[in-house]
Amino acid sequence: MMSAPILVVAGVxxxxxxxxxxxxxxxxxxxxEFPGGKVEQGESEPGALVRELWEELGIKVKVGEYLTETLHxxxxxxILLKSYRCELVEGDIxxxxxxxxxxxxxxESDAYTFSDADKPLVELLKNK
Structure with missing residues (x-):
């Protein structure tokens, strides 16, 4: 039996x-992929996204609208990937x-090979 999915957040x-x-x-x-990462125990999804984008890209963001989730x-x-719009507040990537x-x-996304978990978000953004 497969274990519970890993909760991951991505910022758009x-x-x-x-x-x-x-x-x-x-x-x-x-x-x-869209930048982001795992939600640690005790962390909120927006809190994890702020931390991950700081760690990965050195930027501070404001987490906005929830977009979608994908179970892959x-x-x-x-992976349970939850996606949010983010606004760059401070820093250079x-x-x-x-x-x-x-x-x-x-x-333009068809020219890039995305991770399987990110593909539904790409399609959502193409159709918005």
């Missing part, structure tokens, strides 16, 4: 009509946990 930062995506290192698959089953684990970043319009 926007700049005009563009959204921020980040690319994992090649030894982690090199896939594109990988061979070794399940620095890549601490990723090899690349891109600001793209949702319609």
């Amino acid at each position: 930062l926007t700049d005009g009509d563009k959204i921020l995506i980040t690319q994992r290192f090649d030894n982690e698959g090199g896939l594109w 089953h990988y061979p070794a684990k399940s 620095a890549l601490h946990c990723h090899q690349a970043k891109a600001w793209i319009t949702p319609s």
Whole structure:
């Protein structure tokens, strides 16, 4: 039996009509994703997102509208990914946990290979 899903939060930062995506290192698959990470015990989802974006990108954000959630089953684990719009409040994006970043319009997303858990969010943003 598979254990309970891992709760993960992702932030959708926007700049005009563009959204921020980040690319994992090649030894982690090199896939594109929305930045974020695991919610630690005792943390709220917005609190985890603020912490993760500070750790991963060196930026302070204000967490806004809840967008969607996706449950994805990988061979070794399940991920429950909850996504929120975020507003950049302070800082310049620095890549601490990723090899690349891109600001793209949702319609440009087909040119990038996203992690399976992120694909439904990409489709949601393309159709908004």
